[in-house]
Amino acid sequence: MSTQLKLKDEEVQGEVSGQSAEARVITVAVAGNPNSGKSTLINAIAGTRLHVGNWAGVTVEKKEALFDFGGRKIRLVDLPGTYSLSPYSQEEIVARDYLVHQRPDLIINVVDATNLERNLYLTVQVMELGIPVVMALNIYDEAQEKGYRIDTAGIQQMLGIAVVPTSATKKTGLDELLGTVLHVVDAPNLRVPKRLNYGEDIELASDYLAKTFQISYPALLQRYPQRWLLLKLMEQDSHVMKELGLDNLAFLDQALHHLRRAHGEDVESIMADARYSLASGLTREVLQKPELRQTELTEKIDKIVLNRFLGIPIFMAAMWLLFKLTFDLSAPFGKWIGAMTDGPFKRWASAILTPLGAPDWTVSLVNDGVIAGVGSVLVFVPVIFAMMFFITFLEGSGYMARAAFVMDRTMHSIGLHGKSFIPMLLGFGCNVPGIYATRTLENPKDKVLTALLVPLMSCGARLPVYVLFVGIFFPKNSSTVIWSLYVMGILLAVVMGLVFKRTLFRGEAPMFIMELPPYRMPSLHSLCVHTWEKGKHFLFKAGTYIFAVSVLVWFMLNLPWGVEHKRDSYLGQAGAAIAPVFEPVGFGNWEAASSLITGVIAKEIVVGTMGEIYAPKKDEKKGVPSLREDLKEVATTFGEACVKAVKTLLYLPQAEEKEEDRGGLNLAIQGAFTPLTAYAFMAFVLLYMPCVVAIAAMRQEFGTWKWAGVGLLYQTALAWTAALIIYQGGKLLGLGG
Amino acid sequence: MGIADVIIAAVIVAGACYILYATLWRKKGCCGCEGGSCCKK
Numbered sequence: 001m002s003t004q005l006k007l008k009d010e011e012v013q014g015e016v017s018g019q020s021a022e023a024r025v026i027t028v029a030v031a032g033n034p035n036s037g038k039s040t041l042i043n044a045i046a047g048t049r050l051h052v053g054n055w056a057g058v059t060v061e062k063k064e065a066l067f068d069f070g071g072r073k074i075r076l077v078d079l080p081g082t083y084s085l086s087p088y089s090q091e092e093i094v095a096r097d098y099l100v101h102q103r104p105d106l107i108i109n110v111v112d113a114t115n116l117e118r119n120l121y122l123t124v125q126v127m128e129l130g131i132p133v134v135m136a137l138n139i140y141d142e143a144q145e146k147g148y149r150i151d152t153a154g155i156q157q158m159l160g161i162a163v164v165p166t167s168a169t170k171k172t173g174l175d176e177l178l179g180t181v182l183h184v185v186d187a188p189n190l191r192v193p194k195r196l197n198y199g200e201d202i203e204l205a206s207d208y209l210a211k212t213f214q215i216s217y218p219a220l221l222q223r224y225p226q227r228w229l230l231l232k233l234m235e236q237d238s239h240v241m242k243e244l245g246l247d248n249l250a251f252l253d254q255a256l257h258h259l260r261r262a263h264g265e266d267v268e269s270i271m272a273d274a275r276y277s278l279a280s281g282l283t284r285e286v287l288q289k290p291e292l293r294q295t296e297l298t299e300k301i302d303k304i305v306l307n308r309f310l311g312i313p314i315f316m317a318a319m320w321l322l323f324k325l326t327f328d329l330s331a332p333f334g335k336w337i338g339a340m341t342d343g344p345f346k347r348w349a350s351a352i353l354t355p356l357g358a359p360d361w362t363v364s365l366v367n368d369g370v371i372a373g374v375g376s377v378l379v380f381v382p383v384i385f386a387m388m389f390f391i392t393f394l395e396g397s398g399y400m401a402r403a404a405f406v407m408d409r410t411m412h413s414i415g416l417h418g419k420s421f422i423p424m425l426l427g428f429g430c431n432v433p434g435i436y437a438t439r440t441l442e443n444p445k446d447k448v449l450t451a452l453l454v455p456l457m458s459c460g461a462r463l464p465v466y467v468l469f470v471g472i473f474f475p476k477n478s479s480t481v482i483w484s485l486y487v488m489g490i491l492l493a494v495v496m497g498l499v500f501k502r503t504l505f506r507g508e509a510p511m512f513i514m515e516l517p518p519y520r521m522p523s524l525h526s527l528c529v530h531t532w533e534k535g536k537h538f539l540f541k542a543g544t545y546i547f548a549v550s551v552l553v554w555f556m557l558n559l560p561w562g563v564e565h566k567r568d569s570y571l572g573q574a575g576a577a578i579a580p581v582f583e584p585v586g587f588g589n590w591e592a593a594s595s596l597i598t599g600v601i602a603k604e605i606v607v608g609t610m611g612e613i614y615a616p617k618k619d620e621k622k623g624v625p626s627l628r629e630d631l632k633e634v635a636t637t638f639g640e641a642c643v644k645a646v647k648t649l650l651y652l653p654q655a656e657e658k659e660e661d662r663g664g665l666n667l668a669i670q671g672a673f674t675p676l677t678a679y680a681f682m683a684f685v686l687l688y689m690p691c692v693v694a695i696a697a698m699r700q701e702f703g704t705w706k707w708a709g710v711g712l713l714y715q716t717a718l719a720w721t722a723a724l725i726i727y728q729g730g731k732l733l734g735l736g737g
Numbered sequence: 738m739g740i741a742d743v744i745i746a747a748v749i750v751a752g753a754c755y756i757l758y759a760t761l762w763r764k765k766g767c768c769g770c771e772g773g774s775c776c777k778k
Contacts, residue, residue, distance in 0.1 A: 359742055365749070548756035555750060601757075 025066070025073045026185050027102075031095060031126055032110030033119050034081035035517040037138040041110055041168035042078045043529050045178070069178045077104065083118070085125045087239040099129050100224060105185050106132045108177070113143035113150060113165070114518065116287050120279035123159070127193040130225040132184050133161040136177050140165035142518070147290035154286040160194035169523045195227060198274040201259050206230050209255045216251070220244060234259075235268045298518040302402070311406030318399065319486060324479040326386040327467070328648040332641035333382035334467070339637055341375030342664075344630040351627075365554050373550025373608040377542050380464035380604065381535075387460060388429060388534040389527060396522030396530070400425055414497025415505055420450040424493065427457030428486070429534050431690060434459075435697045449497065449505050451698055452711050455690040456493040458486045460538065461603040465685045468607055472666050473675040481679070485686050492687065492718065504710075541602060549605050553598055553612050566613055571597070585684065585720060586677035586727035596684070602691045614668035676730040680723040687719035 032038040046065035063078035079098060080091035087093050099107065109126050111119040126133055135155065143150060152163045162180045166173035197203060209230050213221060220229065232240040233252060241247060256267055305314055346367045353363045394400050404421040411417055420438075427434030434454040438447040458466075466482045474481045556571035563569045567576065567590055575594030582588045582596075591613050599606035673681065689695075689712045698708040 359745075361742065362745070544760040545757055548753040548760075551749060551753040552757075555746070 025075050026106070026181070027075045027077060027104040028106050028108055028181055029077045029079055029099060029102075029104040030108045030110060031079045031099070031122065032081060032136075032138075033083055033112060033115070033122055036081070036110045036112040036115075036119060037168045038078070038081055038110040040523075040526050041136060041138060041166065041174075042076065043526065044168045044171050045174055046076060047529075070182055072182055074178065074181070082122065084122055087237060093239065099126075099131065100228065104131065106134060106181055108134050108136050108181065109161075110136045110138050113137045113140045113148065114146065116150070117279050117283040120282055121275055124196060124275045124278050127159065127161070127196060128225070128228040128231055130193070130227055133159075133193050134177065134180050134184055135159075135161055135163045136173075137163055137165045138168055140173070141167040141170055142520075149288040151286040151288075155282070158194070158282060158285065159196075169520075169526065196278055198231075198271070198278070202234070202271065202274055205234060205255045205259045209233060209252065212251045212255070231271065235271050237268075298398075301519055305399070305402050306405060311402075312410070315403050315406055316487065318394065318403075320479065320483045322387070322390045322394070323483045323486070325649075326383060326390055327479055327482070329645050330382035330386040331467075331471075332644035332648070334379045336637050336641040337381070338375070338379045340634060341371055341378065344634060345375065346371050347630065348627075361558070364558075365551065369554025369612060370547060370550050372611040373553060373605075374542055374547050375611065377464055377538075377546050377604045377608050380467055380607070381538060381542070383463055383467055384460045384538050385531060385535045387463065389531045391429060392527050392530040392534065393522060396520065396526060398517045398519045401517055410494060411497075414449075414453075414494055415501035416446055416449060416497065420446055420453075423450050423454055424457050427454040427459060429460055430537060431455045431457065431459045431694045432697045435694060435701060438701065445505050448702060448707055449500055451701060452500065452707065452714075453493040453497055455694055455711060455715060456489045456496065456687065458489045458686050459603070460535075461541075461691065462686055464604045464607045466682055468610075468665075469669070469673070469678045469682050472670050473673070473678045485682055488683060488722075489686055492722070496714070496718065538604075541604075545601060546605055546608055549598055549601050550608055550612065553609050557612060571609075581720075582684075582723075584728070585723035586680045587673065587684075589672055591672060592681060596688065599685065600689060600692060602693070603685060606685055610669065611665055614665045676727060676735050680727040680730075683726055684719045684723040687715055687722055689716045689719075 030038060030042060042063060042065070046063075046067060065076045067074055067076070077098070079095040082089070082092045082095050085092060085096045085099070087096065098104075107126055107129075109123050111123060123133075123135065137150065137152060137155075140150075150165075152165060155161075155163045162184055164173055164177045164180050166177055168174075198206075206227075210221075210226065213230070213233075229240070233246075233249075234256060236252070259267060259270065304310060307314075349366045349371060350363055353366060391400075394403075400422075403425065404419070407421045408417060411421055423434045423438050425434075431454050434457065435451045438450045438454070462485075463482075466485060467478075470478045470481050553571060556574075557566050557569045559570050560568075566572050571594045572590050574597060575590035575592075578597070579588045579590050579593040582593055587593075591610065594613065595606045595609040598609045669678075690698075695708045695712060698711060699705055702708075
């Protein structure tokens with residue numbers, strides 16, 4: 001790509017009249033179906049330097065990029081992926097409002113060449129807006145591999161728009177696409193989208209309406225795209241009618257009279273049929289599929305993966321494999337970071353602060369507070385990124401959509417449909433986007449119920465707690481134990497869904513048609529970009545509120561000033577006050593209780609707080625290595641971690657881990673918990689009240705504290721009950737105490 | 738612990754509280770964006 005990207009908001013301001021064509025910023029909106037490769041295309045054009053934000057007033061993600069191409073400035077605006085421009089979901093409303101009100105200079109319509117007919121339905125609607133359109137015929141390479149022959153010249157001729165075959169994953173056709181965009185912007189009259197004929201009855205009604213409107217509301221025809229406005233009025237689109245302040249128009253009834261008499265009352269369906277007929281007819285004209293083709297790979301795999309009996313076991317096995325790979329690969333790097341924060345980093349901090357004359361307590365604050373607290377969380381960054389990588393792989397390969405499909409039956413049993421499983425799957429990364437993703441559900445009841453269940457999905461922030469405890473108490477079965485916690489979250493979501501369905505959310509689950517994209521091998525670039533987008537959140541948290549909480553926890557552990565034992569500090573006293581509540585569930589010590597208090601801010605802070613509480617005393621006997629020795633240690637231990645990760649992955653034999661490798665935190669936890677109480681504690685961390693950001697997201701999403709409060713209360717009660725059953729049940733079964 | 742220590746400690750605690758406020762509480766009022774575009778309106 002010859003694009004030189006610059007992302008400066010102020011440059012967008014240069015979009016004012018009176019500037020030369022070269023200086024003007026060309027605004028290009030990118031519209032397309034979900035799974036049409038739109039995001040991959042945008043990433044391929046703009047890379048990781050996209051400006052990611054939200055659409056004003058809603059929590060639908062907005063991506064923008066400003067860059068130079070061919071000596072011109074182009075602002076790319078990524079619209080939410082939608083199947084149509086009807087006002088049924090937040091995404092559709094956002095995309096439509098932007099196109100109608102902001103009027104970009106051009107629309108790139110990303111069309112999946114392997115799903116031409118369905119994608120053309122949106123194309124037909126986009127063309128109604130009267131804005132120049134360039135079609136990016138994406139995933140063209142796959143279509144060719146399947147033997148599809150697409151007559152691009154025919155599409156151009158029939159629709160009157162430029163068509164450019166692209167493959168976003170292979171980055172082909174992108175320069176041609178941007179070149180065509182400039183060409184069309186400079187000579188819009190050469191590429192005017194054709195006015196598609198929706199059939200005699202609709203066109204007659206439209207013409208009648210246009211004439212009447214030109215007399216009665218000429219200003220509206222200036223403000224809105226005329227063709228689009230008339231079609232929306234005929235559909236009696238409530239969103240548009242409300243926006244225009246029009247109601248009960250007598251001439252509208254006259255215009256629709258013949259249409260209704262000929263085709264029935266539901267004009268919206270008549271219009272949808274007309275658009276589908278156009279998309280279907282066009283596809284028949286331009287697409288040739290091989291007559292006799294073998295059963296495709298996707299179909300072959302789906303026969304097994306979507307099997308009624310095998311579907312869920314395969315999903316569970318896939319999840320187990322995901323955890324296995326994640327931990328095998330990342331554990332050596334986590335240990336390396338732990339060794340660095342415990343050793344060289346603390347030594348370097350002391351070496352910098354002491355000569356500056358910093359008081360002893362500030363050195364302790366940095367070492368035992370910030371480095372111990374933030375470091376305890378940073379140890380788990382490799383795990384989180386590895387897990388996000390594999391989750392992204394499953395999403396990109398098309399398997400996650402299958403997972404939602406196989407869960408559809410289970411979801412119906414709790415009054416939801418498979419689409420609700422998608423926010424829950426997102427919840428495995430982080431509950432907050434999972435809660436926001438409930439916006440894609442049309443039914444308000446589904447939204448609330450799904451949002452209440454999303455926090456039961458074990459997010460990445462809980463992982464540091466699991467990894468810490470599993471590493472100490474279940475080193476031989478780490479993947480299986482962590483997998484069991486994830487499964488516990490899913491099963492309890494089913495149970496709670498059943499409870500809610502019979503109490504707060506009575507009613508039938510709506511039907512839903514789920515799209516299953518073909519299996520694809522995601523590109524490494526795309527995997528890395530999406531992994532970074534998912535994982536950077538944890539680095540941001542470590543640098544901001546985990547850092548801040550580590551500082552505050554240090555003070556709470558050292559106040560009143562000069563306190564001898566941490567148990568007598570403010571945090572220790574608070575922990576000790578609520579510790580009796582946890583006595584029946586097996587971890588009624590003040591250290592665990594204090595960690596659970598701070599963990600309300602974010603679940604990984606449980607580990608950070610334990611890191612500070614159990615911070616080992618300085619070993620004065622040990623000699624202090626020089627900077628050179630420290631740097632050598634950093635490099636050699638990193639090399640060892642790489643070798644260990646590869647050996648683990650390839651199942652090569654490894655030397656037994658030395659006992660002295662274990663840090664002071666591990667030894668302290670080993671003294672305070674047993675395997676049974678550790679498992680009960682992990683279950684409690686999985687289930688107890690959502691973090692404050694998730695609670696704020698629920699409050700924001702539903703405009704009331706009511707559902708956030710319900711979530712907070714039921715989860716904490718559920719967590720305590722589950723931990724009680726695990727601990728007391730385990731004791732009864734003789735699993736220890 | 739001298740008065741200078743108390744002042745330094747107070748500044749550090751205030752800074753930590755501000756970071757918490759800025760990342761958790763203040764953000765709640767807006768739509769949760771990271772780019773900041775929606776917060777400007």
